Amino acid sequence: MSHIRVLVIDDSHEIRKFVVQYVLEPHGFEVLEAADGAEGLRRALEEEVDLILLDLEMPKMNGFEVLDGLRDRRSEVPVILMTSHGSEAIAIEVFHKGVRDYVIKPFAPAHMLETIERALTSVRLQHEKEALTTKLVQTNRQLEQRLREFDILYQIGKSVTSLLKINKLLERVVDAALYVTGAEEGAILLENGGEGDLREYVRKQRVAGQKQQVARRSESQLAVDAMRKGDATMTGAMLYAPLKVGRRTIGALGVNNRVTARFFDNHDRRLLMALADYAAIAIENARLLQQTKQAKDKEKQQLLSLFERYVAPSVVEKLVAQPEAIKLGGVRQIVTTLFADIRGFSKFSAHTTPEVLVDVLNRHIAVAAEAILAEAGTLDKFLGDAVMAYFNAPLPQPDHALRAVRAAWRICRAVDQSRSLPPASRLQFGVGISTGETLVGNIGTSQLMNFTVIGDAVNMSRRLQEQAQGGQILICQQVYGLVKGYVEARPVGMVELKGHQQLEPAFEVLAVHV
Incomplete structure (x- = not known):
């Protein structure tokens, strides 16, 4: 019964005392008292009460007037009328004014308590409803708070993970x-x-x-x-x-x-x-x-270390931008190979000091390297007084055969036009070029490997170079088929190439138009 407030309105002190001491307080009700109707109406309207025990005949304002005042203020507090013998008819009348129940004076405490219990059923239901509503509101607020927190966490998480x-x-x-x-x-x-x-x-x-x-x-x-x-x-x-x-x-x-x-x-x-x-x-x-970036930077550095000394800068830039374009380990690929060898170098070296000889060799090799890199070729290696290069690797070049022929033409013309070489030290290159399928990739051991090309096409360009005279460019039939619209060439007949059982047709490049 705790937290139930009952207002007792009766001008009889004895009745109020009896109700409070024998009915209400023993059962835990909180009690308010009023000695007349006017005071009772005021307390009923100003203070929160759950039940009113109302006498009918009182000074200043009788029970009918209190009920009218409560109804005018739209009060929904249940009222139990305490009436005297012979007033049942009046009790019926007040039901129309909102009275919930009535007891006839004098009454037994048990009877009054039973009447109060009946009247408080709706009050308790209302209290439970209000408590549930309050709890629901609190739960909704907590849920809204949690949702705001989850949204904050989500936004923070999205911000953090980005x-x-x-x-x-x-x-x-x-x-x-x-x-x-x-x-x-x-x-x-x-x-x-x-x-x-x-x-x-x-x-x-x-x-x-x-x-x-x-x-x-x-x-x-x-x-x-x-x-x-x-x-x-x-x-x-x-x-x-x-x-x-x-x-x-x-x-x-x-x-x-x-x-x-x-x-x-x-x-x-x-x-x-x-x-x-x-x-x-x-x-x-x-x-x-961060690790991926470091790995890419390392891969980039490896590519730079591997190619920057042998490949044109434009090719290195493409390799760095597209490292997936090269597959290390060896792949089959059509490649055009160029061999260029200095003619008469052995005879020249016989009457030249080593210091001068090395200087002349380096100048000729530089001429050849510059011509090859100008056509975006890849320098493979230097073999004494010879240079090997290839085209269409590590990056594809649709005009790889033409690039090789232009590079050879540049080599031969550059020696004649070089100002860094005195006329007596200008030696001619013999050049051989072939196109064919090769194996391209890292060749060697885990301790020492080179990115190079191997295959019959490589051997053929080497053999053609061995057949070429100073200042002469010899190309195989496949190369000629790829560049004949851009060069002037003449057939030199069938040549015997070491390692080939049959004679191979060869062509001498006489002029390059592109």
Whole structure:
């Protein structure tokens, strides 16, 4: 019966005392009293009551007038009429004015209590309804709060996971932890090598002031404990959550209130755990991205180291931009190969000092290399006084045969026009060019390998070069078929090439029009 307030309106002190002492107070009702109708109406309207026990005959304002006053104010408080013998007819009349029940004076306490119980049924139902409504409102507010928090976490998570730079990401995570928990200070610690070895990367303090000793354990001990348990560790004003990726724990995210010593609750714990899950994924993604970038940079450097000395700069740029265009390890590919050898070099070296000989050789090799690189060819190797190059690898070149012929033409013309070579030191190149399927890739051992081409087409260009005279360019029939619209050439007949059982047709390039 607790929290039920009953207003007793009766001008008889004895009746009021009897009702209060023998009916209401023993059963836990809260009691209000009024000695006349006017005071009773005022208290009924001004104070919250759940039930009115009303006498009919009273000074200043009788029971009928009190009922009229309650009805005028649209009061829904149930009323039990206390009437005297012979007033049943009047009791029936007042039912029309909103009276819920009546008792006839004198009455027994048990009878009055039974009447009160009947009248309070609707009151209790109304109280239960109001309590349920209040609880529903509170639940809805809590749900709305949770939804706002989840939305905040989602927005924070989306913001955090979109960051790619690890340092900026860690700062954003700590900011988010301070925001969702309302904490005064936050920090993020990540594993630094061994298990339990943590390094603090970011710490931010939102509230300035003198810090208090709020726990026996240090923050790092709480962080290690959270990582070991795989769950948040909370000691009053300090809270740490593990950063977990799958079964691995990579660090801990923590907050504290060491200025005000305000305690965190389980709700703060849940929020920080949810944020820590977002943060762990974002940190791992940023690390993987960083590792991928480092691997790409390493791959780029390897490509540069491998090709920059042998390939035209434009080709190197394409390789760096499109590393997938080259498949290391060996692939079959149509390639045009060029061999250029200095004619008469042995005779020249017989009456030349070594220092001059090396200088002349380097100048001739430089002429050949520049001509090849100008046509985006790949320098394969230098063989004494000879140069080997190839086209259509490592990147495809639809006009690879024509590029090789133009490079050969440049080589032969450049020697004659070179100002760096005195006329007596100008030696002619004999050039051989062939096109065919080769194996392109890294050839060698795991300790020493070269990106090169091997195959019969390579051997054929070498044999054609051996047949060529100084200043002469010999090409195979397949090369001629690819470039005949751009060059002037004459057949030189069938030539015998070492390693070939049949004679092979060859052509001498006389002029290049492109």
